Amino acid sequence: MRATREEYWQFSLPEKLLFYACALASVGYMCWQIWARVQLWMSGRPTGEVRQGKQYWMPTRAGLERWFGKVWTYILLQKKVRSSRPKTGAPIHLMMFYGFLALFVATTLLGINTYSPIKFHQGTYYLAYEVIFDTLGLLLLFGLIWAIVRRGSTKEPISKDSVDMQVLWLLLLITVNGYLLEAARIAINPQSQKGWDSVSWVGFALAQPLAALKGNVLAYKALWWFHALCVFVFFVLIPRLKLRHIVLAIFSAAGSPDTPMGKLRTIPMEEVEQTEQIGVKYARDYSRWHLMSLDACMECGRCTEVCPANAVGKILNPKQIVQDLRGAMASGAEVVPSLDPEALWQCTTCNACVEACPVLIRHVDIIVDARRNIVSEGGLSGSAALVLRQTASTGNAWGTNGNREEWMQGLDIPLARTTSEFEYLFWVGCAGATDAGAIKTTKAVADLLKTAGVSFACLGNEEACTGDPARRLGEEFLFQEKAMENVSAFERYGVKKIVTACPHCFNSLKNEYGDFDAKIEVFHHTQLLQTLVSKGKLLAAKPERGSVVMHDPCYLGRVNDESEAPRALVEGMVNPEFHSQKTRCCGAGGGRMWMEEALTERPSNARVEQLLATGAKTVALGCPFCKIMLDASVKQVTEEEINLVDLAEMLQQANSKASVT
Ligand code: SF4
Ligand code: SF4
Numbered sequence: 001m002r003a004t005r006e007e008y009w010q011f012s013l014p015e016k017l018l019f020y021a022c023a024l025a026s027v028g029y030m031c032w033q034i035w036a037r038v039q040l041w042m043s044g045r046p047t048g049e050v051r052q053g054k055q056y057w058m059p060t061r062a063g064l065e066r067w068f069g070k071v072w073t074y075i076l077l078q079k080k081v082r083s084s085r086p087k088t089g090a091p092i093h094l095m096m097f098y099g100f101l102a103l104f105v106a107t108t109l110l111g112i113n114t115y116s117p118i119k120f121h122q123g124t125y126y127l128a129y130e131v132i133f134d135t136l137g138l139l140l141l142f143g144l145i146w147a148i149v150r151r152g153s154t155k156e157p158i159s160k161d162s163v164d165m166q167v168l169w170l171l172l173l174i175t176v177n178g179y180l181l182e183a184a185r186i187a188i189n190p191q192s193q194k195g196w197d198s199v200s201w202v203g204f205a206l207a208q209p210l211a212a213l214k215g216n217v218l219a220y221k222a223l224w225w226f227h228a229l230c231v232f233v234f235f236v237l238i239p240r241l242k243l244r245h246i247v248l249a250i251f252s253a254a255g256s257p258d259t260p261m262g263k264l265r266t267i268p269m270e271e272v273e274q275t276e277q278i279g280v281k282y283a284r285d286y287s288r289w290h291l292m293s294l295d296a297c298m299e300c301g302r303c304t305e306v307c308p309a310n311a312v313g314k315i316l317n318p319k320q321i322v323q324d325l326r327g328a329m330a331s332g333a334e335v336v337p338s339l340d341p342e343a344l345w346q347c348t349t350c351n352a353c354v355e356a357c358p359v360l361i362r363h364v365d366i367i368v369d370a371r372r373n374i375v376s377e378g379g380l381s382g383s384a385a386l387v388l389r390q391t392a393s394t395g396n397a398w399g400t401n402g403n404r405e406e407w408m409q410g411l412d413i414p415l416a417r418t419t420s421e422f423e424y425l426f427w428v429g430c431a432g433a434t435d436a437g438a439i440k441t442t443k444a445v446a447d448l449l450k451t452a453g454v455s456f457a458c459l460g461n462e463e464a465c466t467g468d469p470a471r472r473l474g475e476e477f478l479f480q481e482k483a484m485e486n487v488s489a490f491e492r493y494g495v496k497k498i499v500t501a502c503p504h505c506f507n508s509l510k511n512e513y514g515d516f517d518a519k520i521e522v523f524h525h526t527q528l529l530q531t532l533v534s535k536g537k538l539l540a541a542k543p544e545r546g547s548v549v550m551h552d553p554c555y556l557g558r559v560n561d562e563s564e565a566p567r568a569l570v571e572g573m574v575n576p577e578f579h580s581q582k583t584r585c586c587g588a589g590g591g592r593m594w595m596e597e598a599l600t601e602r603p604s605n606a607r608v609e610q611l612l613a614t615g616a617k618t619v620a621l622g623c624p625f626c627k628i629m630l631d632a633s634v635k636q637v638t639e640e641e642i643n644l645v646d647l648a649e650m651l652q653q654a655n656s657k658a659s660v661t
Helices: 013-042 061-076 079-083 090-115 123-152 162-188 190-194 201-213 217-237 242-255 269-275 288-296 302-306 318-331 341-346 352-356 363-376 382-394 429-434 436-451 468-473 476-492 503-516 525-534 554-558 564-569 603-612 624-637 647-660
Strands: 049-051 054-056 424-427 497-500 521-524 548-550 618-621 643-646
Touching: 013 217, 013 288, 061 079, 061 242, 079 090, 090 123, 090 162, 123 162, 123 201, 162 201, 162 217, 242 288, 288 318, 302 318, 302 352, 318 363, 341 363, 352 363, 352 554, 363 468, 382 468, 382 476, 424 436, 429 436, 429 624, 436 525, 436 624, 436 643, 436 647, 468 476, 468 503, 476 503, 497 503, 497 525, 503 521, 503 554, 521 525, 525 564, 525 647, 564 647, 603 624, 618 624, 618 647, 624 643, 643 647
Parallel strands: 424 497, 497 521, 548 618, 618 643
Antiparallel strands: 049 054
């Protein structure tokens, strides 16, 4: 006789029918609940593929490949969870996920064997099935126990929501009961005498103390029904609790936008004419995917853990924003009053939350779309509103002082309008042309380009703000106006390549100007300088090992995933605790640089403390905004002499020393 086991052992037809009826009722209820949410998501903006002006719901082959790629990376490989800190419960989630997945696969295989004409649950396959899934189920068991202990611990800074705890207990009950059921079957069923039950080793071990149950079919049935009842309750709860992420995370990952993290949606003018509204007023104004992703939130709090505003005690809490929006989606209430408007303005658009979120929620899209609506209704005042007025009237976020050619005096900087041919447009940016600290960087970049023999030119007074602060403050059409103005300057001078020392300009030019027909290759200055160093045209700086710490700007290290180029320029730099894609924000992005901030609530203070904890006395930078923010904080955090220097300045110093020697 081949090794196997009988399904529904000792169950009569009426008992089976009762089971099917209960299963149908619980699964039906779950589907009905999900359908109610699907209708809410479908009220949003369509997100299917648009091809030749038509909306298609069936994706192309390439689209399907992208979907599967994302499910593989973010769901099956758990990329985001694996890269998060163990403190966030990452190992626990991984154990529970893989244990749950294993049991799901085991149940599905069993179901196919039971309800299809193909019978394969026997012989060697059966033996392998039993040993593998008996073992993998332990991952879920131990993960659940660990999660319960962690939640119960007073030392852990984790939500103590009693419902979460009850769900964990329910899952633990189902898992333990599953093993007990197996043990009871082995103890009670004479099949165990056939010798192959020992491969179900966990159940087999548990069966030994249950030997007295031999032949007690009633006890087996009682356990079986209890197990089934717990599973039915589990199905009913899935759509009602954060358990729903078990299903929705797959759809959230698969359908997540393919656009770069740093690209915000360009609002077409026709949309404004049709809807007579800018930005998001009601939840239905978000895309269908954005609405669905809200329901996929697993309430893990990773977004809030990395939020620089929340870390310094501000009320901004990205997890809460997602929860409040879910409420607004269900109730049909207006978005802005449902969130805290003050919190919306505290966001630096640093994208740390987006990078951390395991279900790929795009908090920054959500926040900026709400800001757009506030701005369109005249709800922005104070210094942020002043920046918008200055950008509109002078083309410089810093306002009237922004003569973009003053810094060039005596430096013989080529201008596009007087240079017949050049390879790179050196995009200086508002800060680079206006702020004293940033001008030092601008001059260093120009000097290095000359030293390395790079053919370049600047637009000078023909350059206007990229519109990045305006866009992120919610003034979409001021951004579009500046983008079109700049793109026409690129066309005028045949610009193909741009280099800039500002990661915010870099991001907008690289990721957002494509919507305005810009056909340009864009480089952050560290990227071009890295190429020049690798070609031997410039020398890398070699300070004393460990004396320099690298602060990755959010819009370079995280949003544009560039952290190698800066490190290729200066040898022996140390990293702070949070660096590269996990860098922490200086607090300047999203227009925050121009907003009032209480001294105790500056993200830059926290960042300076993290940087100085390395013991380094020089901080290497790659962003003018970071330089301004960190400079203001250094004085508050320490009395020591700390140097804040852009990487270009360090390289300039190294190369001028080399030319002297
Ligand atoms: S983008 Fe940054 S500041 Fe804004 S909510 Fe996310 S983590 Fe917080
Ligand atoms: S939004 Fe993402 S990171 Fe934040 S709690 Fe929800 S799932 Fe976690």
